[in-house]
Amino acid sequence: MAQAIPIRKNSPLKASCHQCSLSNLCLPLAIEENELERLEDIVLQGRIFNRGEHIFDQSTPFRSCFAVKSGSIKTSIITEGGEEQVTGFFMPGELVGLDSMSGETYACTAKALERTSVCEFPIEKLEELTGKMPELQHHMYHLMSQEIQNSHQLAMLLSKNTAEERIAALLLSLSSRFQRRRLSPTNFSLPMARNDIANFLGLAVETVSRVFTRFQNQGLIRARGREVELLDVEALQTVTREFSRQGFQ
Amino acid sequence: MAQAIPIRKNSPLKASCHQCSLSNLCLPLAIEENELERLEDIVLQGRIFNRGEHIFDQSTPFRSCFAVKSGSIKTSIITEGGEEQVTGFFMPGELVGLDSMSGETYACTAKALERTSVCEFPIEKLEELTGKMPELQHHMYHLMSQEIQNSHQLAMLLSKNTAEERIAALLLSLSSRFQRRRLSPTNFSLPMARNDIANFLGLAVETVSRVFTRFQNQGLIRARGREVELLDVEALQTVTREFSRQGFQ
DNA sequence: GTACGAAGTTGATATGGATCAATTTGGACG
DNA sequence: CGTCCAAATTGATCCATATCAACTTCGTAC
Numbered sequence: 001m002a003q004a005i006p007i008r009k010n011s012p013l014k015a016s017c018h019q020c021s022l023s024n025l026c027l028p029l030a031i032e033e034n035e036l037e038r039l040e041d042i043v044l045q046g047r048i049f050n051r052g053e054h055i056f057d058q059s060t061p062f063r064s065c066f067a068v069k070s071g072s073i074k075t076s077i078i079t080e081g082g083e084e085q086v087t088g089f090f091m092p093g094e095l096v097g098l099d100s101m102s103g104e105t106y107a108c109t110a111k112a113l114e115r116t117s118v119c120e121f122p123i124e125k126l127e128e129l130t131g132k133m134p135e136l137q138h139h140m141y142h143l144m145s146q147e148i149q150n151s152h153q154l155a156m157l158l159s160k161n162t163a164e165e166r167i168a169a170l171l172l173s174l175s176s177r178f179q180r181r182r183l184s185p186t187n188f189s190l191p192m193a194r195n196d197i198a199n200f201l202g203l204a205v206e207t208v209s210r211v212f213t214r215f216q217n218q219g220l221i222r223a224r225g226r227e228v229e230l231l232d233v234e235a236l237q238t239v240t241r242e243f244s245r246q247g248f249q
Numbered sequence: 250m251a252q253a254i255p256i257r258k259n260s261p262l263k264a265s266c267h268q269c270s271l272s273n274l275c276l277p278l279a280i281e282e283n284e285l286e287r288l289e290d291i292v293l294q295g296r297i298f299n300r301g302e303h304i305f306d307q308s309t310p311f312r313s314c315f316a317v318k319s320g321s322i323k324t325s326i327i328t329e330g331g332e333e334q335v336t337g338f339f340m341p342g343e344l345v346g347l348d349s350m351s352g353e354t355y356a357c358t359a360k361a362l363e364r365t366s367v368c369e370f371p372i373e374k375l376e377e378l379t380g381k382m383p384e385l386q387h388h389m390y391h392l393m394s395q396e397i398q399n400s401h402q403l404a405m406l407l408s409k410n411t412a413e414e415r416i417a418a419l420l421l422s423l424s425s426r427f428q429r430r431r432l433s434p435t436n437f438s439l440p441m442a443r444n445d446i447a448n449f450l451g452l453a454v455e456t457v458s459r460v461f462t463r464f465q466n467q468g469l470i471r472a473r474g475r476e477v478e479l480l481d482v483e484a485l486q487t488v489t490r491e492f493s494r495q496g497f498q
Numbered sequence: 499g500t501a502c503g504a505a506g507t508t509g510a511t512a513t514g515g516a517t518c519a520a521t522t523t524g525g526a527c528g
Numbered sequence: 529c530g531t532c533c534a535a536a537t538t539g540a541t542c543c544a545t546a547t548c549a550a551c552t553t554c555g556t557a558c
Contacts, residue, residue, distance in 0.1 A: 077401065085405040099401060102394035108401075127390070131383050138376060144393040145351035151400035152326065152348060152357075156334040158407040159451025163515070194536060202408025204516055209537050225524075225536085412545070443506060453546055458507050474506085474554075 016040065025093025025180065026067050027121070030139030038133065042125040045069075049112040055096065058109045064120045065097035071116025072191035075099075075108045076199075086200040088150075089113075089192060091177050097123075098144050113191040158202045161240075166201040167211045168239035171221070175230060186233065190226040265289065274342025274429060275316050276370070279388030287382065291374040294318075298361040304345070307358045313369045314346035320365025321440035324348075324357045325448075335449040337399075338362075338441060340426050346372075347393050362440040407451045410489075415450040416460045417488035420470070424479055435482065439475040 017028045017040050028036055046069065049055055055066055058078055066073075073090040087108055090096045100107045101123065130137040157166050179185035190197075194212075198205040215221045220236055222229040230236060266277045266289050277285055295318065298304055304315055307327055315322075322339040336357055339345045349356045350372065379386040406415050428434035439446075443461075447454040464470045469485055471478040479485060 077405065079405075083409065085401075085409060087401045087404070099394055099397040102391045102398065107394075107398050127383070127387060131380060131386055134376070134380050137380055137386065141376070141389070141393070142351045144390070144397065145348055145356075148348040148393065148396050148400055149351065149356050151397055151404060152334075152336045155336070155400060155404045155407055155451075156326065156328075158404055160332065160334060193534095202404075205536075206517085206538080207515060210515090213537075454506075455508080455547085456545060459545095462507075 016045070017043065020069070022067075022069065022093040022181075026119075027095070027136065027139065030135045030142075031133070032135075035133065038129060039136070042122060042129060044120040044122070047118055047120060049116045049118065051112055051114050051116075053112050055110040055112065055116075055118060056106050058107065059105045062097075062100045062104060062106050062123065064122045065095055065101075065126065066110070066118040066120055067095050068092045069117040069119055072113045073110050073116060073118075074113050074192060074196055075110050077108050084199060086196050089174075089196075089200070091174075091191075092181060095143055098147050101144075113196075163201075163203050163207050163211050164214070165240050166203065167197070167208065167215070168220075168236045170197065170201060171228070171230060172233070172236055172240065175233070186230040188228060190228055193226075265294070266292065269318070271316075271318065271342040271430075275368075276344070276385065276388065279384045279391075280382070281384075284382065287378060288385070291371060291378060293369040293371070296367055296369060298365045298367065300361055300363050300365075302361050304359040304361065304365075304367060305355050307356065308354045311346075311349045311353060311355050311372065313371045314344055314350075314375065315359070315367040315369055316344050317341045318366040318368055321362045322359050322365060322367075323362050323441060323445055324359050326357050333448060335445055338423075338445075338449070340423075340440075341430060344392055347396050350393075362445075412450075412452050412456050412460050413463070414489050415452065416446070416457065416464070417469075417485045419446065419450060420477065420479060421482070421485055421489065424482070435479040437477060439477055442475075 017023055017026070017036050020026070020028070023029065023036075027039060031039060044064075049071075055073060056062075056064075068090050070092055072092075073096055074086060075088045075090065075096060076084050076086045078084055087099070090110075096110050096118075097106070126140075130140050157169055161169070174188065174190070175185040178188050192200075194205050194208050197203075198208045201208070212221070212223050215236075216223055218235075220230075220232045220239075222231055266272055266275070266285050269275070269277070272278065272285075276288060280288060293313075298320075304322060305311075305313075317339050319341055321341075322345055323335060324337045324339065324345060325333050325335045327333055336348070339359075345359050345367075346355070375389075379389050406418055410418070423437065423439070424434040427437050441449075443454050443457050446452075447457045450457070461470070461472050464485075465472055467484075469479070469481045469488075471480055
């Protein structure tokens with residue numbers, strides 16, 4: 001079966017960050033063009049995960065950080081009681097696993113929300129490389145610090161804001177992240193289920209659903225299933241008024 | 250006035266991490282004895298802040314991270330609306346400012362909760378040093394990663410746990426941090442006001458107050474003002490049952 | 499010691515969102 | 529193309545905690 005699909009036989013497995021469209025978002029961002037190959041030397045590029053597959057599992061040995069190349073990832077912690085807490089959503093260009101660099105094992109589980117391609121950075125090699133490349137080290141600090149801030153913003157959202165404010169903030173966060181990738185900031189498809197949104201934002205699914213319809217009735221958004229259109233970004237920003245305007249990721 | 254207090258005139262201002270009792274908690278933890286002086290070369294030791302004084306202010310130029318030597322620090326974010334969100338409490342041996350390494354300015358304000366002494370690590374020198382010392386770099390990654398995890402734990406606490414569970418978790422967190430310093434884990438003085446606890450945990454002050462008295466009536470703690478005695482640690486741990494047992498900091 | 503403002507406690511009431519329950523929609527698969 | 533199960537929506541009720549209000553305690557200054 002199958003017509004002959006051109007397979008790049010003997011194609012070098014060596015990564016090509018040079019050609020990656022995300023090089024201005026990902027780790028290469030910090031590196032001079034001529035040093036890029038040092039990063040390419042350590043990265044394992046292009047592993048594919050289908051929807052629902054785990055990139056790594058909480059409590060298994062920590063080996064690598066992963067950059068999302070395409071698709072999207074959800075990270076979550078499972079408590080002893082078996083409860084899940086979604087800790088983040090990761091889009092192309094973003095680095096997953098930074099919260100695991102303090103132990104021998106992964107601190108959370110990372111799951112592909114759709115068919116997802118990732119680049120793997122073995123942590124030992126990455127650390128070795130950042131030791132030699134001050135800019136790359138600086139960028140790692142930057143990313144980790146950013147993640148701390150994001151998490152603080154989330155904590156703030158959870159402790160001080162209403163359901164509407166939380167959801168508006170999430171929509172705006174996604175919007176700006178799509179925009180960074182030069183995709184439409186007002187017309188996109190949510191990679192995650194309502195359930196994940198609810199869990200992430202500390203709400204019940206029913207509440208998320210109700211807020212979506214309320215926003216829709218107010219003409220702020222148009223939503224059918226996972227397809228979302230932001231009709232009034234200004235108004236959404238106003239909803240988050242009491243809250244730090246810049247969103248949380 | 251004053252009998253002659255022996256002042257170490259001409260005492261070198263150079264720090265002595267060697268002699269610091271916190272060297273097993275602080276950055277020196279990662280370093281071989283014989284390399285310690287490289288850290289001592291860059292640290293500015295022993296700056297004192299009185300209760301209420303700011304170690305640094307949100308939005309001012311980011312220059313340094315600070316290790317708490319004695320006393321304690323509260324970090325908080327001020328939103329545009331002027332609302333405060335407490336993002337953390339820092340005790341001796343802990344490093345403040347890691348959330349600011351992604352920008353030109355401090356991401357939060359750090360305030361001394363009591364008379365507090367800190368060691369200052371100018372960020373440029375620190376980055377330069379971690380570039381040369383793999384163990385120190387690894388330790389920085391470790392600390393930052395830890396802070397991400399802490400923040401995730403806090404987010405979880407805020408989104409999934411009751412007032413009682415949150416407060417029990419905070420008390421146990423403080424307890425274990427006192428224990429690390431070889432102080433009593435059951436008998437200590439809270440460095441922060443009820444207000445700060447409430448803000449940090451996303452509760453109203455009144456709720457914090459009520460839970461304290463409830464815990465007291467149940468014989469779990471004895472509290473008078475800021476003096477706290479944990480009478481039944483087991484029971485407190487049970488209160489946090491549904492929640493990650495290890496606390497959040 | 500006394501005065502005064504800040505911090506903490508206690509009580510009464512209101513409410514946003516959880517929970518429970520029922521229904522509808524949607525997507526995967528035979 | 530219908531079947532089946534998961535996801536999403538909608539409605540009704542309940543509850544933990546916020547809010548409002550009054551009072552007490554504490555710490556500091558005079």
